[in-house]
Amino acid sequence: MNATRTFAYVPVPTGSGIAALATLAVIALAPWFGGQFVLHLAVLTALNIVVVNGLALISRSGQLSLGHAAFMAVGAYVAVLATNSLGLSFVTSTLAATVVTAVVAFVLGWIILRLRGVYFVLVTFAFGELVRLVLLDFSEITGGANGITGIGAAEILGFAFDTRARFYGLALFTALASTLFMLVLFRRPIGQAIDAVADNPSLAESSGLSVHRLQLFSFVVGCALAAIGGALQARYIGYISPESFNTGISIGLIVMLVIGGRLSVWGPLVGAIVLTPLPELFRGAVQTQHIFYGAALILILRFLPGGLAELPRLWARITSREQS
Known part of the structure; x- marks a missing residue:
């Protein structure tokens, strides 16, 4: 009994934590010393971390959204149109896009968060398709299938993020900020309450927690993070279209x-770092990419259900067991 308990709660050694932080620092700083292609992949990875953090927050409340890319689209289009039509600055337009997306998510979430399981997934999928069709139909405003081109670079206090190296700094800061937000959130009572809701909604409700309100909070904040990622992506690529935010993007984020x-705060970071560069490795072989994704999902779900972020903890348990 005592031995088993020791194995189950062995803490990760301090040296491992330092090594992990050093590894993350190297990964974060390395792109500045690489070429333009490496910087491009690094920017996309950082933006994906922001968006997947939002999806993780929704998931940890017990729901799964198949329309997450739609909220990226809302954020991107509102931010771009706010600048092009109203002349708002990058910061103001991004804040406006985040608020608008949060309001949309609040209204939608208030209606659909009573649904569970596959029903919620189907409704979010339908919402994603609805957003895509609206963007296609209102071509006078959104540019339709042609999208919007010539989007200006991000600029803060007169400093333009008009190169990949500069924009990577902005994207990296946003990714780290979103990860820090998740770390703080899930160390506070509200984060623990969100996890409790996901584990057992009925028990959480009987304990005095409002399942609907906690899931609504997670949904709104998660969608707001998606909006920030979408707005930044629009500034970086300089072009947006409805197909930039289709269901395939949502599925990729889920993968x-x-x-x-x-279920790990580090999961979005690890998943984005591992999977964002893969499309470039499989360029010209899309079917092979899908096969790899499918095989990876099967293996992870079967042998490592906690995801790659659980590898350090698993390794610590194995080594402690060997030492004993």
Whole structure:
């Protein structure tokens, strides 16, 4: 009994934590010393971390959204149109896009969060398709299938993020900020309450927790993070279209979350770092990419359900067991 308890609660050694932080620092700083292609992948990875963090927050409340890319689209289009039509600055337009997306998510979430399981997934999928069709139909405003081109670079206090190296700094800061937000959130009572709701909604409700309110909070904040990622992506790429935010993008985000680890704060970061570069490795072989994704999902769900983020903890348990 005592031995088993010791194995189950062995803490990760301090040296391992330092090594992990050093590894993350190297990964974060390395792109500045690489070429333009490496910087491009690093920017996309950082933006994916922000968006997948939002999806992780929704997932940890017990729901799964198949329309997460739609909220990226809302954020991207509102931010771009706010600048092009109203002349708002990058910061103001991004804040406006985040608020608008949060309001949309609040209204939608208030209606659909009573649904559970596959019903919620189907409704979010339908919402994603609805957003895509609206963007296609209102071509006078959104540019339709042609999208919006010539989007200006991000600028803060007169400093333009008009190169990949500069924009990577902005994207990296946003990714780290979103990860820090998740770390703080899930160390506070509200984060623990969100996890409790996901584990057993009925028990959480009987304990005095409002399942609907906690899931609504998670949904709104998660969608707001998606909006920030979408607005930044629009500034970086300089072009947006409805197909930039289709269901395939939502599925890719889910794959990142599951492979990285949906119940770990580090899961979105790990999943984005591992999977964002893969499309470039499989360029010209899309079917092979899908086969790899499918095989990776099966193996992760079967042998490492906690995702790749659980590897350090698993390794610590194995080594402690060997030492004993």
